[in-house]
Amino acid sequence: MQVGIIGINHKSSSLALREKLARLFQAEFGPKDGVLLSTCNRTELYFSGGPLAERHSAILDRLKGVGLHALYSYFGPDCFNHLSRVISGIDSAIFGESDIQRQVKLAYENARQKEKLSHELHYLFQKGLKIGKEMRSSFLLSKKGALLPHAIHSIVEWQGRTLENSRCLFVGNSSINRKLISYFHYKGARDLTLCTRTEGNVFHVVTTGWEVLERWDDFDVVVCGTYHDGYVLEKKEGAKETLLFDLSVPRNIDPALANHPRLKLYNIDQIGVMAQKNRGEKEIALCETVIEKAVARQMQLFKKRKQAKWFYAVSC
Incomplete structure (x- = not known):
């Protein structure tokens, strides 16, 4: 062949x-x-x-x-x-x-x-x-316990948070984000927002435009899973405590945000390493x-x- x-x-x-x-x-x-x-x-x-x-x-x-x-x-x-x-x-x-x-x-x-x-x-x-x-x-x-939604859920809990009490923002109407939204809702999350450039209905979520990214740190958990030639989340002075998950390559979130004392940033490789323990x-x-x-x-x-x-x- x-x-x-x-x-x-x-x-x-x-x-x-x-x-x-x-x-x-x-x-x-x-x-x-x-x-x-x-x-x-x-x-x-x-x-x-x-x-x-x-x-x-x-x-x-x-x-x-x-x-x-x-x-x-x-x-x-x-x-x-x-x-x-x-x-x-x-x-x-x-x-x-x-x-x-x-x-x-x-x-x-x-x-x-x-x-x-x-x-x-x-x-x-x-x-x-x-x-x-x-x-x-x-x-x-x-x-199923080793899949991406479970891995992210485990990190959220490990950081001392619960999905039920977290405001969650998903950036990008991608397949993986839709799966995460469904999984989060199943696990009790109710305050879910999807930031998207495209039209389309997604169950269990409030849909908004990209203007919400100006105040992304109002959310407890932000998940980025979209294609964009550049960062959609960048350095922000006085950012509030937020858990950030970057699932994209090229990355959606400026890696420099990992150095912010009130932010926790996990890229796809770091999530994979933590999930690998279940293999x-x-x-x-x-x-x-x-x-x-x-x-x-x-x-x-x-x-x-x-x-x-x-x-x-x-x-x-």
Whole structure:
């Protein structure tokens, strides 16, 4: 299978370098280059066509030498195995997090609609999504306690607050913010506000425009999860005590706010480290074994189909 990947993630680099490369990947690569997956934990380009070594070198040249030491590459079955681990959520900072499956599907659909992808890339993503769905159904649905909403809830309580008595502001009408709003409401939070640039109804929440950001420190908890080329929360003199959660890459909140004596700021990497305590090494090993077997099975099917097409072409 002539497929490859070049990428960077939360394990291979710092958050600052991921921000820089996320912008560079977005500027340099489009659907003609393959499938570009960019999330808070990773930025990856999946490509095909041969010779793969030449494609790989050409992509590295376009990255202008930025962060080459932190990039990883996989080819063929290793690329397939990596994507399946990503979709399943076992390669995420928050073990088993579910939003990555939606993000991979959107990245694939976006590339598929804008450009004709190779047969190998179609097979890679269609079967990778199938494996991820099977993994969640069989192994990961019971691990809701390790997901992002629970991790943030745990930090809020660890800081001596309760959701029931907290004013919460969510910046961005993103999928992850909508999940957090639903989770917070389920846990008893009632004072929920969504700051968004788009129209749309979200249950359990008061919707407002971006003017509310001028007084963001009136809230007890602020969660930023939106795409914005710049900080939406910046230094503010005399800020009140507020818990800040920045789920975005590039970041939405100026990291300098972490130095303010009355503010507590958690970025996506810090949240992941705290949530990682819930990960079981035996369970991860089991999931990886199941994925490897599923990938090997799909690779065999791919080879058989390719051979069948070759025999048919020869016999005609």
